[in-house]
Amino acid sequence: MEETGIESEFVSLLCFRQKHDYKFGRSDLYFICIMKAKTLDIRPCPNEVKACQWMKIEDFASHPDVTDTNRFIIKSYMESLKHEHHIVPTDVLDYRRKITQPIYSIKAQTDY
Structure with missing residues (x-):
């Protein structure tokens, strides 16, 4: 919403990567989510x-400026559609049983 003005809703987590000693000597977590x-x-x-x-996703994937990282992410997205499995949150009571916390796990699309 902030960068594009497009309102969206979370569908699932697609993938993420972690890098140590990244910019400014810090670790970096980069998450890719499927949004609707x-x-x-x-x-x-x-x-x-x-x-x-x-x-179109095919046009984006074949664009010469698209990185190998983004091509891998596109491939992962297409595989997730084909197999209909996604990483989605389920609210589970925390250890004190007072509040819930989202636990992300792989589920078939029909399970949520």
Whole structure:
């Protein structure tokens, strides 16, 4: 929403990566989530986004500027659709049994 103005809702976690000693000597966790757009009108933040547009996933995957990392993420997304399994949260009581916490696990699409 912040960068594109597109309202969306969380569907599932797709993948993540961790790097130690990344920028500024810090560790970095990078999460990719599958989101469902609730609006289609793009209103990019001019301070953060130079340009953005909707694209067919095949066009994005074949674009010469797309990195190997993003190609891997696209492949992972296509596999998740094919096998209909996703990493989704389930609220579970914490050890004190006073509040719930989201536990992410792999589930078949029909389970949620």
